[in-house]
Structures are given as C-alpha cells and as structure tokens.
Amino acid sequence: MLIGDVHPTTLDGVKRLATELRKEQGIKYSVALDLAAKAANCTNFRNAQRTLPARGAALKIPYVLLTIYWCDKKQRYQIGRETLRVQLSKPILDLCDKSALKSVRGFGNLRMVADDHFVCDTLAETQTYARERLCTAERSIRFMEGTGLHPFRDYRTAYPNGSAHNKLPNSDHATDWVDPTSGQFILIDEPYSGVPDEAKRAAWATQAGWRIIKTSWPGMYYPHKCDLYVATDSRNGYDLDALVAKINPGKVTGPSPDLRKYE
Incomplete structure (x- = not known):
C-alpha cells in the first residue's frame, strides 16, 4: 500500500490513516493512531484530539x-x-x-x-x-x-420493463445514475462519435416510452472521441431538458475535460 504521503487534516482522517497503518504494519491501533497523528503534524493522537477539527470542518473550501x-x-x-x-x-x-x-x-x-x-x-x-x-x-x-445525480447499481433498471432484451441500441460505456430527489433512473451513454444508429435509437425510445438527448458536453469517458447521451423513462413527466441544461457547457463546472497540463 502507498500511504506515505497522506497527511490528514481532520481527526476523522487521522483515524482512517491509523486503520490503514495498523493493517499494513501489523501494529496496535493505539500505536497507529499516534503515527497517523504525527502525519497530521501533531505530537500524538491525544494532541490531535485537542487540535484537529472533525470531518468537514477543516476547510472553508473543501x-x-x-x-x-x-x-x-x-x-x-x-x-x-x-x-x-x-x-x-x-x-x-x-x-x-x-x-x-x-x-x-x-x-x-x-x-x-x-x-x-x-x-x-x-x-x-x-x-x-x-x-x-x-x-x-x-x-x-x-x-x-x-x-446532483448519484451512482446507481441496480443495472436491471437500465432496461425498460427490466429486460436486457430492451437495451438501448448501440449503447457503449454506459453508466447508471439516479436523481436522489425524484428517484428517477438516468442512463448516461457514451458511445464513440458517429457510431450509433440515431434512427434505430429514436425508434427504440418511442417504443419504450423513453427520451434520449445528446448533450454538448464532451463527457467523462473519452472527451471529444465519444458523445454523451442522457436517456430516461419519460412517461412520468420527468424534466429531462432541465437535467441536460445542467450537463451542457457552462453548467458542469471545473477545468477542461481534456488532458490537463501537469508541472
């Protein structure tokens, strides 16, 4: 395990590191707590308890x-x-x-x-x-x-009526998500650009009662080589357009999805 460069900033972080050190070095948990506290620039765990904040309170900007x-x-x-x-x-x-x-x-x-x-x-x-x-x-x-979406691990929900025979045509590099507010399942599909048969996918969506929208954001999997589509069951009136507006450039914040420069 490679944990030598971990420097906790909270008491919760010290405890997590101590658990890893105990497993890696086969030492007592109390000894591991002191070692982890020193990695956080404290003299020992007791000192860490007095000086370090709990999780989430360490920084104003997380x-x-x-x-x-x-x-x-x-x-x-x-x-x-x-x-x-x-x-x-x-x-x-x-x-x-x-x-x-x-x-x-x-x-x-x-x-x-x-x-x-x-x-x-x-x-x-x-x-x-x-x-x-x-x-x-x-x-x-x-x-x-x-x-605001959360990952979702019930893959059967990705298929209309729960059947794999109803899979979105030409789907590739897909991930499953859920809207925690509404419970709506959201399929994110990232096939290579130009590969999907758009007419076939549109016919599938009509038959299944779903909507599919291609976004203009370069995506997570392979930016500028793949396209990102959002698909979901539209029969309950879920506002897919609002979700797509959050995904398109100007809404998804942060640096360019291209390979960034490192020093």
Whole structure:
C-alpha cells in the first residue's frame, strides 16, 4: 500500500490513516493512531484530539486529493507519482457516499485513505496514463456536482420493463445514475462519435416510452472521441431538458475535460 504521503487534516482522517497503518504494519491501533497523528503534524493522537477539527470542518473550501503512482517499464523503469487536487463545492462524501464511489468512473481503483485523499494501490503503466485516470475521476466529480445525480447499481433498471432484451441500441460505456430527489433512473451513454444508429435509437425510445438527448458536453469517458447521451423513462413527466441544461457547457463546472497540463 502507498500511504506515505497522506497527511490528514481532520481527526476523522487521522483515524482512517491509523486503520490503514495498523493493517499494513501489523501494529496496535493505539500505536497507529499516534503515527497517523504525527502525519497530521501533531505530537500524538491525544494532541490531535485537542487540535484537529472533525470531518468537514477543516476547510472553508473543501477539496480532495487524488493520487496514482506509476512505473514505466519501457523507459528503464522510471517511476513517479501524480497527485491532483480537486477543489469541490462540498465535501466528497456529500456528493457521493463512500461505497457508491466505487461505481463512479475513474474511482474504481481509488481508495479513501483520509477524508480528503484517495490513493490507488496499483501502479499505472505510464505517467500519461496516470494523468488520464486522474482526469477521468475529476470529470466524474464535476458531473456529480453539476447534476446532483448519484451512482446507481441496480443495472436491471437500465432496461425498460427490466429486460436486457430492451437495451438501448448501440449503447457503449454506459453508466447508471439516479436523481436522489425524484428517484428517477438516468442512463448516461457514451458511445464513440458517429457510431450509433440515431434512427434505430429514436425508434427504440418511442417504443419504450423513453427520451434520449445528446448533450454538448464532451463527457467523462473519452472527451471529444465519444458523445454523451442522457436517456430516461419519460412517461412520468420527468424534466429531462432541465437535467441536460445542467450537463451542457457552462453548467458542469471545473477545468477542461481534456488532458490537463501537469508541472
């Protein structure tokens, strides 16, 4: 496990790090708590209890750190670490609970080691690939911030009448979401540009009682190579246009979904 660069800023973060240290080093939890407290610039855990705030109270402007280590075997085993700091509108666990984050694109191999830090335990094969993965995770965060949608793991809901035979034609790189306010299931589909048979998909939507709208946002999976479509059951009057307005550029905030520049 790669946790040497984790520096908690809250008491909850110290406890999370202590749990990881206990597992990694096989030490007592009390000893791990003191070590984790020192990583937070405290003398020991008792000092941390007196000086550190609880989760969510550490910063006026919340953020999250995303870290991936890489090893390039083709470049004489060059190694490195990429850490992306993502400023948030609210704490990450207010956007999505911890267990559901595993279903979010870009977060599958990222594990929460502190209240403000996620680390990937597997090595990326190149520096570029590590950066691409971090950018994917950030785009997913921006999507959740902009839409308020939560990941949804009941895949059967993605098919009208719960039947896989009713799957959206030419669907690719799809993810499942739910509007927590209404409980409405939302399908996000990100096929390669120009691939879907639009007429066939429109006929499917008419038959199923669904609506499909292509957005102008470059998407989470492969920006500018794939298109992002939103689809949902329209028979209960769900306002899909309002959701699409949140997704289109100018509503989903944050940096460009292109591969960002790192120093």
